[in-house]
Amino acid sequence: MAQDDTHQEHPLAIYFWIWGLLFVLSTFSYMVDIMGFESYARWGLILLFMFLKAGFIVAVFMHMMWERLALIYAIIGPPVVLLVLIGLMAIEGDYTVLTRLNYFGADTTEFAEHH
Amino acid sequence: MAHDVTATGPGFDPGVRGIATDWGGDKQTFHVPWGKAMMWIFLLSDTFIFSCFLTGYMNVRASTRVPWPNPSEVFALSFGGEPIPLILIAIMTFILISSSGTMAMAVNMGYRGDRAKTAALMLITAAFGAMFVGMQAFEWTKLIVDEGVRPWSNPMGAPQFGSVFFMITGFHGAHVSIGVIYLTTVAMKVLRGDYEKRGYEIVEITGLYWHFVDLVWVFIFAFFYLW
Numbered sequence: 265m266a267q268d269d270t271h272q273e274h275p276l277a278i279y280f281w282i283w284g285l286l287f288v289l290s291t292f293s294y295m296v297d298i299m300g301f302e303s304y305a306r307w308g309l310i311l312l313f314m315f316l317k318a319g320f321i322v323a324v325f326m327h328m329m330w331e332r333l334a335l336i337y338a339i340i341g342p343p344v345v346l347l348v349l350i351g352l353m354a355i356e357g358d359y360t361v362l363t364r365l366n367y368f369g370a371d372t373t374e375f376a377e378h379h
Numbered sequence: 380m381a382h383d384v385t386a387t388g389p390g391f392d393p394g395v396r397g398i399a400t401d402w403g404g405d406k407q408t409f410h411v412p413w414g415k416a417m418m419w420i421f422l423l424s425d426t427f428i429f430s431c432f433l434t435g436y437m438n439v440r441a442s443t444r445v446p447w448p449n450p451s452e453v454f455a456l457s458f459g460g461e462p463i464p465l466i467l468i469a470i471m472t473f474i475l476i477s478s479s480g481t482m483a484m485a486v487n488m489g490y491r492g493d494r495a496k497t498a499a500l501m502l503i504t505a506a507f508g509a510m511f512v513g514m515q516a517f518e519w520t521k522l523i524v525d526e527g528v529r530p531w532s533n534p535m536g537a538p539q540f541g542s543v544f545f546m547i548t549g550f551h552g553a554h555v556s557i558g559v560i561y562l563t564t565v566a567m568k569v570l571r572g573d574y575e576k577r578g579y580e581i582v583e584i585t586g587l588y589w590h591f592v593d594l595v596w597v598f599i600f601a602f603f604y605l606w
């Protein structure tokens with residue numbers, strides 16, 4: 265199926281499995297909020313379920329796992345450089361908030377009681 | 380002009396036509412229908428747009444001194460009793476996943492040449508999409524009218540919350556709405572038998588767009604609503 269195919273026809277069973285799995289994973293990510301996980305446990309679990317869901321959607325529903333490597337790398341490769349942007353913006357955001365705290369002090373408006 | 384410099388070489392075509400010959404080079408890179416390759420490249424560019432939005436959101440959330448509103452409380456909904464956190468967003472998530480499932484079935488039925496089932500499944504997918512947009516309209520109305528959230532301010536905390544919310548969910552909602560129109564159009568053409576000769580790749584291409592909309596929601600749900 266991997267070579268001259270323009271024809272992505274696969275057994276229905278695999279779609280039903282992935283469909284069910286996406287429901288379960290979504291329930292899990294919703295439970296992260298309901299159960300009140302905090303800090304690193306919360307962020308780690310959110311990312312874990314997010315990447316699993318995203319991976320299954322791209323690989324199976326979008327048929328990426330049955331495509332040739334030329335297409336897979338051309339599409340999956342470029343977004344990886346976004347990690348650089350994310351890293352830079354995280355550093356920049358950190359710097360901005362430190363500068364603001366330095367010059368304006370902590371927030372003293374009516375919103376402060378929320379934390 | 381002292382002397383003419385003219386391009387020459389093997390396979391040279393003069394004029395504008397040469398651009399196509401040179402770029403084409405008689406070599407096909409992606410062994411999929413051109414429509415599918417172009418859809419993937421479009422989705423790649425869309426990935427960058429949404430990533431820029433989400434990265435921008437990360438940056439403003441990290442750099443504000445004012446506490447960020449707790450989405451778990453902001454998006455809680457009460458059905459007469461205690462407010463249930465994020466319940467509408469959870470339902471919207473399940474609706475979108477269901478629609479992705481029916482879309483995958485539609486692609487499969489398309490390749491089996493079952494016109495009626497393909498069109499029906501695509502229309503069900505579109506109906507799920509319309510439900511999603513309807514719920515989003517409800518959510519926006521609640522936030523704007525009842526809670527007083529604006530793109531420049533809100534009573535719950537950091538003003539950036541409003542701008543980020545309207546921009547990201549608005550852009551995603553626009554994608555869903557366009558997808559509903561796209562799906563309905565293709566479904567009608569499937570039903571009419573337009574693709575009997577040309578083949579049913581179009582259903583798969585439409586499906587790629589629809590699954591992408593679901594994919595983006597996975598990231599919005601994680602980063603905006605749960606984080």
